[in-house]
Amino acid sequence: MLPRQLLRTATAGESGRHGIHPGHFLRVCFRSTCTLSMLVNVLWPVVPAAIALHFARPDLHVWIFSLNYIAMVPAANLLGFAGSELAKKLPRVLGILLETTLTSLVEIVLFMLLLHNDQDGSLIPVIQAAILGSILANLLLCLGLCLFCGGLRRNEQTFHEAVSEVGCGLLLVAGFGLLIPSAFSAALRNNNSDDSESISADVLAADTLTISRSTAVILLIAFLMYLFFNLHSHHSIFDDVLRFDETQDEDGERELQRAKLTMPECLLAIIIALAAVCMCAIFLVEEIDSIVALGVSDNFIGLILVPLVEKAAEHLTAIDEAWDNQINFALFHCLGPSIQTALLNAPLAVIVGWAIDKKMDLDFDLFMIVLLVLSILVVGNFLRDGKSNYLEGGQCVLVYVIIAVTTWYYP
Amino acid sequence: MLPRQLLRTATAGESGRHGIHPGHFLRVCFRSTCTLSMLVNVLWPVVPAAIALHFARPDLHVWIFSLNYIAMVPAANLLGFAGSELAKKLPRVLGILLETTLTSLVEIVLFMLLLHNDQDGSLIPVIQAAILGSILANLLLCLGLCLFCGGLRRNEQTFHEAVSEVGCGLLLVAGFGLLIPSAFSAALRNNNSDDSESISADVLAADTLTISRSTAVILLIAFLMYLFFNLHSHHSIFDDVLRFDETQDEDGERELQRAKLTMPECLLAIIIALAAVCMCAIFLVEEIDSIVALGVSDNFIGLILVPLVEKAAEHLTAIDEAWDNQINFALFHCLGPSIQTALLNAPLAVIVGWAIDKKMDLDFDLFMIVLLVLSILVVGNFLRDGKSNYLEGGQCVLVYVIIAVTTWYYP
């Protein structure tokens, strides 16, 4: 959302080399941005194995699912790393747009694949669950781990008030807009059981679909306003905040001396990562039916499994930043993607579904809506005072565990 | 709620004239308090036309509804203007009480007319929707436009923390009290479908009515406490806040030199405005049945149409104030009437309904309750840091648009 490149001088992104040097390229990509990301790169051998298995033994459904699930993590990690390297070399506005796109890319690819593979409407609930699950994982798990890990190393973490105010206020209003169609549908379905003269289920579904599509269009307008605000009007506030963080980075020296990629290397890395992400995602989505047949509920896949893998790379980066006392960066990497999921990815899924004539609506399950609103309120309450400690983070993570356990039983 | 007269010296309300001067009178009334209010006065010719049409062509239902709808705006605007002029000439406590009454008057008149015209309980949902719609319009539309318009002209608006803390805290607790009867009714109706030995719908409706009436009495006590607090105990804090705003007014000079009404002119203007408001309201309410017959749902009339017209004059004043950097005044004019709707107007409707033996209860629709609580939380979150920008305001307005679209389909 708010890329580091803003804060660097023009030369900071320079590698001092030209063209593609295979040895350098591999070394820089492997080291990635931080220690946790580097550890993730150990998983790269799984990527070819997962792809190969899909073609060699298409009958091993669970194995294909598991391997591709794991393979998504290093591929998404490389995509994020190469994207941020490229963004540093571009003009400011282009750089922000690139990072914004890349942040949402894996999620959008997954939503599109789920939409495309959906035959009889059975994958629509998975997409809906994945929208909410992505926000839940960002807020409770990732942000909770950031506060917890960051809090373990120091008595109290303080962060800039603007981060939490802007982040949580916007997230709450985005969540509010997102759930209006569900409130409409739930209220009418409830009334239905009372009086017989009420509208039929078909009319209700059609109305909900129309409302969802209108809502999606309005949410996209809200996202454009948000993007315009970030690009043009108020970057100065954020810049101050993040520049301050930069100076706090306990890994700071290492970061400046870190070897960089050249422009062609960036593009090469993005192409490789994108190809790997797409293939793994395709094979993963194809196996969902077999996993559901095994007894794992589609809600669990949507609310817990999909968000965990699609965001894993970002989560690890955020936790590493929190550990290095760059708590404002870490919070941005939790709150920003959540806002983008609500204002960009979810509406896009609805609108693409509209275009290809799928009945993708925003009629979320009541249970998940309640979890979403409460999560936003809880996190907002914790962030509001601009301080955090490991207790606050730990409680968020424990609540996420309760949610995961409960969803396991949700049919 | 907190009238400007508090802040003026005794002479500021003086016109320097005596008796009634028709020319002056018309000129002062036309100029009103601000540019937007003046523009509204251009609609005055609609008032006689609307009244005349009702008697001349009682069969043109849609035209009568539309014209009277438009005619309400300048009439309510004059009522507000003349009321604030009169309040400046009265002793402080009387002035506050007068402004408090006038703020709620149009809404109470409409509620009473709806109650009076209700034959078979079909207008009760319209009143309930109008109660919640009035708060929603104040919070999301009017406050959103204030933050948006105010934010366009400056990088960031700051307002006094007391405004938001007192306003939002009280509004949340008022909304909480207001919705307890609905929670009672919704929870029992839900359980009903489960087990057969549960209470019957008639008993439930009777219990809900009793609880609504008790709640209304307790909310009125809460309102008296709130009024007492404003009148006696804590005016000093608000005075400081508002006096500060006064000095910030970018129209300030103009305001001081503005011609004032004399006492008899004030009374004359109030009488004229009151007569026009009442007539338009009567004719408007009579035509609701014809509009419903056209296919506009009564929820849309109650939640969107009625609140927009009844508050139009106040909203325009608030937006003008936000534009002139008097953001504290503007917030008061959004939050104050919302609190009065919840603590005064809604309980009054229930109690008057009790007196004239109508089954007016507080069993709101689940859908609207959810919208109300989330709106209060969203606005509270935005106001809490004492700063705002156009993005926050714009998001509130967009959510209001989503609500309006959704309500259009709500049967």
Add this chain to the structure above:
Amino acid sequence: MLPRQLLRTATAGESGRHGIHPGHFLRVCFRSTCTLSMLVNVLWPVVPAAIALHFARPDLHVWIFSLNYIAMVPAANLLGFAGSELAKKLPRVLGILLETTLTSLVEIVLFMLLLHNDQDGSLIPVIQAAILGSILANLLLCLGLCLFCGGLRRNEQTFHEAVSEVGCGLLLVAGFGLLIPSAFSAALRNNNSDDSESISADVLAADTLTISRSTAVILLIAFLMYLFFNLHSHHSIFDDVLRFDETQDEDGERELQRAKLTMPECLLAIIIALAAVCMCAIFLVEEIDSIVALGVSDNFIGLILVPLVEKAAEHLTAIDEAWDNQINFALFHCLGPSIQTALLNAPLAVIVGWAIDKKMDLDFDLFMIVLLVLSILVVGNFLRDGKSNYLEGGQCVLVYVIIAVTTWYYP
């Protein structure tokens, strides 16, 4: 939660005497910590009367219930007083653990008795209502009265931000965790009425029970983390806050010169109080069936009657502290027990129910869940600015009255 003993020098807890002196003992116990507590001691003659009546006239059900209900108040008061006297004589960590235990003891005893007496599952809803009612009474009634009474004597009360931030943030996340099983069950019960192929009520009940037990275990882990945080990591912040309050105490001089109990006297008082509390609780719980037969709904007993009596002694102490300008102490005594109810007492009830094979789950009534979440949000909103006045307190109390009236009609 955060006992005063932290703040006193080692000698402050000293009585200057040894052994047991009956006269001194009675006088010190009678005077208790504050004026309100002393007034409660006037009720001591009810204790033997209540116990005697149970054996003499077991047929007078309503009388036995009423007398034992009243008798609980002075017994619990003595338990709290003797406990805090003893805690002052113990090493710091032991003292905190003792006070934490005693705070929850009466509630846990009542829950265990209700669980034990439950034959056919009819007392389970009473325990569930008592869990939520205990938090509601602490937040709305007790905290409301503290703010109201404290606010009457001074224009504005200010308290330390950490109290409200830590208190409300943790309370919200605890409430969130507590209600996830209910959201699961309510959402599925709702869906059930729609499609016929959904899961049966039996499976749903079994799943809810499993989820409740998992949730209980995770909440206990959260409580241990919270206890560890208080014991080891962050006492310094709280200490500063409370030491500041100590100096503000308008009864301070009196407190320091107050006669103290000796160690054996403390133990004697605890034994007497514990015996009285247990006997009254046993007799009280035995009569619940007769009270329900009289037409008082079990929800009213659980949500209003049980919490009022079990917390009466603490509430009076908190109100006395607020009156004496020790508002931070008072808030701790409202927020601390609420967190303990959610994170310790409720999970304990579920786990003990598991051990003795009762179907104790966390499937709360929807109506009560809504009340709980809104109460936490309302109180959080009021506390957030670190200031309060009598209006905020009064509104909380009035909302509690509305809740009590509504619950009376709740079948």
